Each structure stands twice: as C-alpha cells, then as structure tokens.
Amino acid sequence: MTKTVISIGCDHIVTDIKERVSEHLKEEGYEVIDNGTYDKLRTHYPIYGKKTAEKVVSGEAAFGVVLCGTGVGISSSAAKVPNARVALVRDVSEAEYARKTLNANVVAVGGHITGVDLIKAIVDKFITTDYEETPEHEALIKKINALEGPKPEQTGNEHFFDEFEKKWEEGYYHD
Amino acid sequence: MKVIIGADKDGAKAKDELVLELKEEGYEILDLSKEGQDFVDVAVAVAKQTLKETNNGEDKSETAPRGIVIDKWGTDAFMAANKLKHVICANVSDEHSARMTRRHNGALMITLGTAVVGSELLKSCAKAYLEAPFDGGRHMVRIDMVNKMA
Numbered sequence: 001m002t003k004t005v006i007s008i009g010c011d012h013i014v015t016d017i018k019e020r021v022s023e024h025l026k027e028e029g030y031e032v033i034d035n036g037t038y039d040k041l042r043t044h045y046p047i048y049g050k051k052t053a054e055k056v057v058s059g060e061a062a063f064g065v066v067l068c069g070t071g072v073g074i075s076s077s078a079a080k081v082p083n084a085r086v087a088l089v090r091d092v093s094e095a096e097y098a099r100k101t102l103n104a105n106v107v108a109v110g111g112h113i114t115g116v117d118l119i120k121a122i123v124d125k126f127i128t129t130d131y132e133e134t135p136e137h138e139a140l141i142k143k144i145n146a147l148e149g150p151k152p153e154q155t156g157n158e159h160f161f162d163e164f165e166k167k168w169e170e171g172y173y174h175d
Numbered sequence: 176m177k178v179i180i181g182a183d184k185d186g187a188k189a190k191d192e193l194v195l196e197l198k199e200e201g202y203e204i205l206d207l208s209k210e211g212q213d214f215v216d217v218a219v220a221v222a223k224q225t226l227k228e229t230n231n232g233e234d235k236s237e238t239a240p241r242g243i244v245i246d247k248w249g250t251d252a253f254m255a256a257n258k259l260k261h262v263i264c265a266n267v268s269d270e271h272s273a274r275m276t277r278r279h280n281g282a283l284m285i286t287l288g289t290a291v292v293g294s295e296l297l298k299s300c301a302k303a304y305l306e307a308p309f310d311g312g313r314h315m316v317r318i319d320m321v322n323k324m325a
Binding site for chain 2: 069070071079080081085086087091094097102110113143144145147148149152164168172173174
C-alpha cells in the first residue's frame with residue numbers, strides 16, 4: 001500500500017518542534033516531505049508556507065502542516081496559495097471542524113503556543129478526519145475559493161521572493 | 176483607535192459585550208454586522224473595510240484601525256479573510272498570540288471563536304491585540320513577501 005504523504009514546513013523559530021512532529025508522522029506510517037527550513041538560521045516563513053501548501057494543492061501530498069512561533073505568519077502565507085484551505089488552530093476540535101466542514105487541507109499551529117503533544121494530537125485528528133460533503137459545505141468552500149485573486153508567476157516559482165531576499169542580504173530590513 | 180468589528184449569529188452576543196467594553200475604554204467602533212451574514216461575509220466585510228482605512232494594511236501605526244471578527248470557530252473566518260490580497264489575519268485563542276501577531280505580523284485583523292474561547296478570554300485576547308504595537312524592522316521583509324502573494 002502506498003503511504004499517505006504529508007507536506008510539512010516551518011520557520012527557524014520552531015525547527016526542533018517540526019522535526020518532532022515529522023518523526024511522529026513517520027512512526028505512524030506516513031511519508032513526510034519536509035520543505036524546510038532545516039536549521040535555526042534566521043529565515044522567512046512565507047518561503048516555507050508557500051512551498052508546503054503548493055505540494056498539497058499539486059497533489060504531491062494529501063495534507064500540509066505548517067508551524068512558526070504563533071502559526072500566524074506561515075499560515076497566512078500558505079493561505080495565499082490557490083486552492084489551499086488553511087486552518088490555524090490551538091486545539092483538536094477546531095482542526096476536526098475545519099476538516100469536516102471546510103475540507104481544510106493545511107493545518108497550522110503555533111510551535112511556541114501549543115505543546116508538542118497537543119500539536120501531534122491536532123495533526124493526527126486533522127489527517128484522519130474525513131470531509132463531510134453536503135451542499136451547504138460545498139457552497140461555503142466555493143465562496144471561500146472565489147475570494148482568491150489572480151496569481152501570475154506565483155505557483156511553483158522558486159524565485160518569487162528573490163527580490164526581498166536580496167534586499168534582506170543588502171541590509172535594507174533591520175531592527 | 177478605530178476598531179472595525181463584525182460577527183455572525185454565533186458571535187453576535189460576544190461581539191455586543193466586547194463593543195460595550197471597548198467603547199467604555201475609548202475605542203471608536205465601526206460595527207459591520209448585518210443580519211443573515213455567514214462567517215465568510217463577515218470576514219470579507221471587516222477585511223475590506225480595514226484594508227480601505229489602512230491603505231491596504233500599510234498603516235501599522237499605533238492608532239491605525241484594526242479588524243476583529245467573531246463567529247463560532249474563528250478558524251473558518253480566518254481561512255476566508257486570508258484569501259484576500261494584503262490581508263494578514265490571525266485566529267487567536269490566547270493573549271500571547273494576540274499580542275505577538277500585531278507585534279511581528281502586523282496583523283490587520285484577528286478572528287475569535289465563541290465555541291473556542293469563553294467571554295472573558297475573548298475580551299482579553301481582543302485587548303491584547305489592540306494594545307500591541309507593530310515592531311517593524313526585520314519583520315517587514317516577511318510581510319512584504321506575503322503581500323506579494325495574491
């Protein structure tokens with residue numbers, strides 16, 4: 001039997017937490033695509049939110065899991081991928097609701113907000129809960145999808161953020 | 176500071192309580208709630224109005240308007256709002272996230288779910304968000320990246 005594939009990504013703040021979730025998923029028999037970041041070197045969450053969600057909407061992975069400090073940065077980035085339906089949650093109930101009602105395909109948590117065992121429980125529930133297809137649920141999803149703008153040159157473009165990384169390296173952005 | 180607020184039927188009571196308290200504290204309130212709106216309608220109404228009043232989120236000053244949506248789950252309105260360009264929306268159920276998302280993400284708006292947080296925590300999260308400044312600096316590169324996405 002082929003393994004269900006989970007796409008996972010994080011920023012440098014919670015790399016260790018992501019690795020623990022990734023290990024957990026592998027132990028449970030899932031295949032994990034780890035989109036980075038892979039260390040604690042300062043980087044930028046949109047890169048990983050975009051990559052992780054794109055693997056889901058392309059069909060390479062069944063579900064996505066994204067983490068940053070509060071989960072907000074990486075989830076709002078993932079949400080701007082066409083056909084990604086991202087749920088930022090802090091408990092199992094919200095994750096279950098988002099799967100059942102909205103067919104959410106990416107779950108986000110704050111790695112500094114939610115404890116690692118609860119994160120694992122949230123992810124487990126998210127990826128094992130089936131979408132309940134009803135006319136009402138379908139109408140809501142259609143309404144949410146209709147909010148998306150045109151995405152010229154965005155999808156699959158690994159150089160989409162280059163201009164900002166260049167400015168970052170040049171010291172344009174500083175505290 | 177102006178707070179642009181909206182609730183569907185599941186968030187109406189909590190929204191009214193919050194509005195009362197925020198008014199007492201001197202906040203200016205624009206309540207966009209209308210009968211018959213679902214969470215997508217409310218999220219979009221609050222997001223669009225807050226974008227309009229902040230020059231697409233560019234104004235992140237201490238007095239810049241901010242948006243709050245209250246429905247049953249929070250995470251659904253969050254899903255809808257973040258589909259709009261220039262919207263950075265946070266679904267929160269704790270004060271620390273509420274504060275940090277303004278400081279680091281410059282979040283334009285937050286969502287709160289009445290099935291998730293009790294009435295006191297809901298008010299406390301809203302205030303933590305409204306009272307937090309935006310840190311700017313290095314955080315701006317990430318916001319510029321998100322804003323390039325459609």
